[in-house]
Amino acid sequence: MPPFTRGTSSLLGVVQALIVFTSLTACGNTTASTRFEGEPPPTSPWPSDIEWVQTFGDEFDGRRGRAPDRSVWVPDVGGTGWGNDELQYYTDGDNTFLDGRGNLVIEARTGSEGHKCWYGRCRYTSGKLTTRRSDDEIAFAQQYGRFEARMKLPTGTGLWPAFWLLGENIDAVGHPEAGEIDVVEVIGRRDDEVEQHAHGPGLHFGAEHILPPGQSVSDWHTYGVEWTPDEVSWEVDGSTTRTLTREEAGSGWVFDQPFFILLNLAVGGEWPGSPDSSTEFPARMFIDYIRVYGPESAP
Template identity: 45%
Template structure:
């Protein structure tokens, strides 16, 4: 939300890499192999009896005020301001009240609300992250669905704002990234405005990101309205290739939205129908082809298991030299050895080979539902050299471009 909030309460969490759901690009061939399946790694549909608190196995409720943004609310514990409605929704309620004589940075607090996060419960690296919500309305309201990088050291650890709304813009939501040198009001993002003067408070909408090693795309109800990559940072550091956790909150007042005024009615509610994270399943197979440009296969030259054997493109032939296992440890294996970036290289053009599995970062791969195979250390894609589909063309890593020579289907 444009600056750190209650960061003292955010816990360190860890997660294995998982990947973005996006439109598949399948190479032309008679019988395309099965694409990487999408799986749900986090879901909360907020089912339960009316008045129940949020599921503590998925969320922790934060408490306190927030001087960083000069917000006016005090975040309360338990189900005082966040509870299930018995109809499959979480309702976060902001009220003009102070039943507990709560103290805020400016004195006696004027409002209560709720904020919760998944730190220590769930973190994710890459994926399709979405929430279906109906936001509140009114001057000074500031609902948000966002993420913080771990371990939290804002802004260096990064922030992804999936959806923010400030009450004086009832028809517009914002998506933003923050990091070292581009934080606070210097965050990089864009807004999305509903057509015809509609207000977001009038209906439920789905706010989402599709997050890959080299990009984050924001959407509302399936309509993508911006995409950000390292090229947008002007040489500053892209800090979005590690685990992040999710946050839901409803703030009242602050630098950006301004404070409530006489036109603002209370209580106001952020109603959340569902929060879900979908990633590709790269957690191991019995071994099969990886198919790419011109329907050809990733192949170990000469079917040799010797260290340093080149990995190339070749006609699919069903041999063990083309049977690859994508493992839950991030490795891709054939003939008992690992797909390896030669010499631990990270530069464009670093070639691929077969090598004993060492656990090194040059043997770690992220296979996305968008059909990219990425080495996270280099933040580069598995690539057919020169876009050449001839048998024997060496495979390499290269800056991800979305080209056909970087699209793969894993069976």
């Protein structure tokens, strides 16, 4: 089905969201966009017993080969290296599609397809989607809440899939001042390690979470964060794996503004290194769903 959204009028004032509402027709392709702005973060504590309500989601239903809803998911295009000397060119949608079985696929392939990268003719293409249309128009962003995705991630040297969040003021203040929350990243040669990080000015928090014996990131897992005015907690399959508190972050806490969503499959770069002869292409990142929640308002 098309992305699910809910306005913020029924949420606590701590949640600020920029929501895209999708109106269905018989063909399912009529959309309308409305912006809702919440109140500033409260000084009172976050509710101790939160009742979550869904504010955004996409189940990625649709026929095989169809593009994800372009009113929400916007390709981020280019082969600039993306600050990490990455080797892929992110295409304008060719590498992102529905598989007809309820999943979004982001596919990395060998070959240039005529694209130029920072190092010359591109050796790989891949896909990157965000919920930001431009520096002054965002399809979806939210301040605080639960962000989660059920995913099956590719493994192999040089592959770098990620589900992450960036502060919506990224163009105004830059990185890391805008803040970054990495819900999950995977360095493809480490098939049992889930990277979980947060970044702000002077803040580089996080490490890897090791999956239980016999499990791999190439299996289906649910990855999430629960983000409040006082802390960010990471989860894998419903279990909390690490927590960053406001006090611990100090002046690096820049997580009191709406953040938008990013999904991508990078190839190469300083962190994962380059693919080698053992890396299999095409490499596919599967996303069963993305769901976002906020706290239900008090009676």
